[in-house]
Amino acid sequence: MCxxxxxxxxxxxxxxxxxxxxxxNTIQSHRGPDADGFHYEAGLGLAHRRLSIIDIAGSHQPLFNETGDVAVVFNGEIYNFAELTTELTAKGHVFATHGDTETIVHAWEEWGVDCVQHFRGMFAFAIWDRNKQQLFLARDRLGIKPLFYALLPGNKLLFGSELKVITAHPQFNKALYYPGIEQYFTFGYIAEPNTIYANAFKLNPGHYLLLDKRQPQTIQQQQYWDVDFSAPALSATEVQEQLLPRLKEAVDIRLIAEVPLGAFLSGxxxxxxxxxxxxQLQQDKAVNTCSIGFDDKRFDESDYANxxxxxYHTNHRTGLVDGxxxxxxxxxxGLYDEPYADxxxxxxxxxxxxxRQHVTVAxxxxxxxxxxxxxxxxxxxxxxxxMRAMLPATLRRNLFGPLGRIYPKLDWAPRFVRAKTTFQSLANSALAGYCDTVSIMRPQARAQLFSPLLKQQLAGYQATEVFQRHAARANTDDALKLxxxxxxxxxxxxxxxxKVDRASMAHSLEVRVPILDHRYVEWASRIPSAMxxxxxxxxxxxxxALEPHLPHDILYRKKMGFAVPVAAWFRGPLREALQQxxxxxxxxxxxxxxxAYIQQLYQQHQSGQHDHSSALWSLLMFSHFYRQQMG
Structure with missing residues (x-):
């Protein structure tokens, strides 16, 4: 990874x-500790940090085509590079290396912007074509690899793998993007394509930018891929017969590496x-696996991982996160560069x-x-x-709206009597209800948290608009698929x-995600919701499909999630640090x-009256971000 x-x-x-x-480039050296590289020409500079995985001896970047007029800097893996190399060689392209990076420059020469349609993998890359005077930026279909960009005064474009790369430029203006704060206290992150800064953006998954120096104009992201639900649904037989073999193939192509490789195993x-x-695929050698356990058994899954x-007789190692x-x-x-609340x-x-102590790829x-x-x-x-289908919207608003407001927030009670959030969701539309369901803080709480100044800047903006924008493009009427x-x-x-990209890259570890192979996603999107x-x-x-391969209690136990005991921390060892x-x-x-509202949240949490741990953690992380980046 790079x-x-x-x-x-x-x-x-x-x-x-x-x-x-x-x-x-140096500020992201953790992403590629093995080497760096630069290329300069009139009005252009490209930089790269390398974590060597494939073709360790070659494939140094920036990498050029055989005539030296097309250059690429690349972060990720192209898993079908061998087939592409064969195809492009047959078309007359000459390769000088044995890795996946060079396939990108030749694919650009052959297919132009459509080169992304031929890549199977995770990637964020920039191609400079000197003859065309074009810069092409692209991000993989699901957004596994990140790519940020900004336009400075004077039409200077910056791009980088992390937001800190952009903000390191002395001319970058750190003016806040205020709707991003509304998004953050709703979702716990700032949604693509925005960042916490008004002048920096994330390239959306499945999108590219094409910039032409001969025709400089407004920068616009272009979509080249999306999940499509319009294909015919799979039959039960097709699902049963193909689900694991297709996933196994996606795993298999991700086992290519010239460095030690393993897997995360949470249980x-x-x-x-x-x-x-x-x-099953590498029967000649044991799989290297690792997991994290907790001294608090309510959060510990290590027994299941063991x-x-x-x-499967893996080489298994377990670390411990204590309370x-x-x-x-x-x-x-500092790792996430903007407020991030998970x-x-x-x-x-x-x-x-x-x-990372044992492998370079997981x-x-x-x-x-x-x-x-x-x-x-x-x-x-x-x-x-x-329930929404059974009751008119007006009746739902008039019935469940007041119930949601007056019903107590019983965080301490058994789940079946904690109906406040359900009432609030039922009073809303499906999209607004789902937004409330996933929210860290609901609209009423955010309204109390935000100052008059912030509300003025927001001018009525609601994070629900993120869902509305995507729902308008969802090609489905299926409630679950939506x-x-x-x-x-x-x-x-x-x-x-x-989360995974920043945490893994902090340790120069490459993480591969076979379930998000785009071909597999396209196939799985056809599984009927009822299945x-x-x-x-x-x-x-x-x-x-997994029943022949894994124990029943692994498959059908209650889902735990990868959580930490934040609520207890805030009432115990982290209490003073939180208050500060x-x-x-x-x-x-x-x-x-x-x-005053922040102190109310804190006092109610300390008394045990309410569990405000999610809201308080969000405020804690925002405070640390603001002190580090805006101070």
């Missing part, structure tokens, strides 16, 4: 400042499935740290919940949709894949929040 960076002067040929580009369904298939490791492991809080703020970033960081099970409907919230959404699509467009790239959720069981078809962060000058001076 890091890329670059500067393009769109309207002139002024020499790029090598000191600035070197600084931008959950998805990671266990990947390890089982890896063990069970799978024993079944006081909050030393990463400050580091995480507390499972802590164990993710630790498991990547453990894995396979993960990310994507299984989105693809096969594994989240409990999907089942809730279907139930709520049935929310799966929303998660694949928002939660998956904004939270899950961001994904059966008798209140999510991932039904997936689990049934909430009362910090950085948070107060920002003018963005109602400080």
């Amino acid at each position: 890091g890329i960076a670059g500067i393009l002067h769109l309207q002139d040929n002024e020499q790029v400042d090598s000191n600035i580009l070197t600084r931008m 959950g369904v998805d990671s266990s499935a990947i390890v089982a298939l890896m063990a 069970k799978v490791a024993s079944q 006081n492991d909050f030393s990463l809080v400050d580091k995480l703020a 507390s499972s970033a802590i164990p993710t960081y630790r498991v990547c740290q453990l894995a 396979l993960s099970g990310d994507g299984g919940d989105e693809l096969f409907a594994g989240y409990r919230r999907y089942r809730f959404q279907l139930h709520e949709e049935k 929310v799966q699509y929303l998660d694949m467009k928002t939660y998956l790239p904004g939270d899950i894949l961001t 994904n959720i059966q008798q209140q069981q999510g991932k039904a078809a997936f689990k049934q 962060a909430l009362c910090s000058e950085a948070l107060a001076d920002s003018g963005l929040f109602n400080q």
